[in-house]
Amino acid sequence: MASNKPAPEAPSPFTADGIGGPERTWEEWNPTAESIRPVRGKHRVAKQRGLARSSTVLGVGVIAAVGAGGMATAQSKPPVSISLPDSIADNLPDAKSLPGVGAFMSEDAEDAEAAPLAAAPITSAGITSAEAEQGTTDAGEALRARILQQAEQQQASADAEAKAAEEKAAAEKAADEAKKQQDEAEAKAKAKIAAEKKAAKEAAEKKAEEERLAKLRASYTLPASSYTITSTYGQSGAMWSSGQHTGLDFAGAAGSPLKAVHSGTITSAGWSGSYGYRTVLQLDDGTEVWYAHQSSIDVSVGQKVSTGETIGRMGATGNVTGVHLHLEVHTAGGSALNPMAWLNSKGLNV
Template identity: 60%
Template sequence: MASNRPAPEAPYMPSQRSESDVFGYGSYHHDEGPQEVWNPTEESVRPVRGKHRVAKQRSNGFARSSTVLGVGVIAAVGGAGMASANTGKPPVSISMPDVVPSFISGGDEEPEGSTTPLSDLAKSATATAAPTVTAAGYDEDSTSGAGESLRNRIMAQAESQQNQVDNKEQLAVQTAAADQVAKAEAAAAKEAAEEAADAKKAAEKKAAEEAEAKRLAELAKQYTLPTSSYTITSTFGQAGSLWSSGYHTGLDFAAPTGTLIKAVHSGTITEAGWAGSYGYRTILTLDDGTELWFCHQSSISVSVGQKVATGDVIGRVGATGNVTGAHLHLEVHPGGAETGIDPMAWLQSKGLTP
């Protein structure tokens, strides 16, 4: 650091002031040297980077360090107010500008050659002064701002977390509602599909019934009941001791003796004559090989090999053979089988209702 040029030495003159009037530590120091006049120069006021070191100089009983202290106090007060001190806290250092001209504290005039006005230097010193500090070493404004910033961050984080929870709950509610809607729609679709299937089945059944009725109507034109003015007295499979097989093997049409017996369908007479317990019997074989047995006749009107058509008379009701009264015993043997089937069901399949 540059030093001031030494001023001409003045004769030593002891001060007549009392010790109490002297600035210092409460007493006058007789070992202090002669007074020096600090004559600042352009070189001495040039800013120097780093810590500012001030040479020990004394003038009018004041240490030059007091000048620096005064500048520091001015800077601290001008920047953010007087620093508070608490003896219970560790001391806090106050930052200062790199170079503060000493003539700010006591000089009245700007040094020659200086391009910076005193007012600008004072403003610079004030602007670069240390911020307000407490005894604990914290910048009150900075601490308050940091606390508010931390609080705002905490509140923002809490709000964000709450929003996430709310969004999650809302999403869960929406998902549950969507599931319920989907289930309801699925149930409705299933019910509609079942109803459609039932309607389709019903329609198909109805169509089939109509087709069968039409077919039977056509068949009914080709088939006829074997007699008229009759009463059904015994059905197929009926059990009893009256039949040698233990059950009834045909369908009985009770009618007065001599009632006409007609060919149920067109076919060929394959048998006509006495048949033991069946009495007089005529067998009509249809084109599909089904044999129709007409039994207990009182008389036969056809012969073997004769072709007959639907409704042709083939004989008359009687009471021959093993009987208890006049009636026509009808049996149906598909394909000429020895064991017959229910004549009632067969006649119904041909569109006839006995």
């Protein structure tokens, strides 16, 4: 700071030789709030002119700039060196004594620790310690990087949520499809089981019916061994007084044996008008079997007969046009039944 030589002093009107009067003595000026406050009214302090005023203002500006921690220094410009003559630098007031400046010049430890932060470039505001460690010095670039990072994080989060939603939807769809297939498989299995049960039931019923018919066949038999069916039950014609045939006709050789279809009791045996010689066999359940147009009768009323026992002979007595057996079946109440259907129900194929 004192490298420059002092400027030559101008002659003063008050010199020691007495030309200008007695020599004036200069004292150190310490500006205070009272001394620099302008006085209103008539008594105004004359404005100081010359090098002293300029030097003082310049020194205050320098001290203020230095006390502010270099805030006036632009980051993009190199610092400017300021040098003052020794005569002026020695006479500068203490910066701490200046009103409003001392507050910036605190000697406390906290201010000393905060000084490096105050000296930091203005553009470093908003930079985190992690970014500073990474070498980031531009606040705008750091803000931009953080915004981009946040955007990437948000996009990644949105992508993750979308992916999770897709995976969830796919899992739900797969679960639904699996459940649908399982339900179909279970339905098919149930249907198969039901069909098997039905088939088994039908087979069991069929077997039971066959066994029943087999037993019936063992206890029932056809009335003739060699025959030809010539007229069936319900057939219409003028040959019958009622206009319809009431029995089943077995045509065969005259004198061939007629057998009892089932065990029972003979309730009628003899002549019966248009039926010729007729025999009535009553079964244990009350059903009556009529044998008509016989040439002869081999049993009597009240006689017990067994299945297949001969009860008479085939003939052509009564209202007939040829040799045959006219067979009728009646319920215990007297109603007529279809002889062919009745014989079939007993396991016999006519």
